[in-house]
Amino acid sequence: MTKKSIKSTKPAAPQVKPVKVSVAPAKPTEAKPVKKAAAPKKKVLAVKPKPVPVPAPAAVAAPAAAATIPLEVTITALIDIGFGNQLFIRGEGAGLSWDSGLALECESDNRWSLKLPSKDGPVTFKLLVNDLTWSAGENFQVAPGGTVVVTPVF
Numbered sequence: 001m002t003k004k005s006i007k008s009t010k011p012a013a014p015q016v017k018p019v020k021v022s023v024a025p026a027k028p029t030e031a032k033p034v035k036k037a038a039a040p041k042k043k044v045l046a047v048k049p050k051p052v053p054v055p056a057p058a059a060v061a062a063p064a065a066a067a068t069i070p071l072e073v074t075i076t077a078l079i080d081i082g083f084g085n086q087l088f089i090r091g092e093g094a095g096l097s098w099d100s101g102l103a104l105e106c107e108s109d110n111r112w113s114l115k116l117p118s119k120d121g122p123v124t125f126k127l128l129v130n131d132l133t134w135s136a137g138e139n140f141q142v143a144p145g146g147t148v149v150v151t152p153v154f
Helices: 063-068
Strands: 071-078 087-092 105-108 111-118 123-129 140-142 147-150
Touching: 071 123, 071 140, 140 147
Parallel strands: 071 147
Antiparallel strands: 071 111, 087 123, 105 111, 123 140
């Protein structure tokens, strides 16, 4: 008989030496307080403002354009004419007439007022009780866009 050799076709596994691990007994540790981490500082960037374009100066409006803007005349009369009576105004300018009166608004016992659009020059007026009895004295006058407070006498 012939001898056959028995050889494995697989390579042998590498030999590993065992490592000895020693474990030391655990030591008790003290709890340390936890420190809070400081918040990171934010970087502030300087931002240059963008230049704002300045519009060219507008042409000065002609005096004729200013005349088209309606101005308002405010007339206030301080007088107590009695309960049940009404104060009226007559005159020229701002749509007033010497022939028929326009009623003023009663704001309190002794305060009457009226606002009129005025664009044509001064307003000349006189006050009347119940559009019948004229106030004594000279006519009152107010410039366009002006305010006047009068105390008429009857």
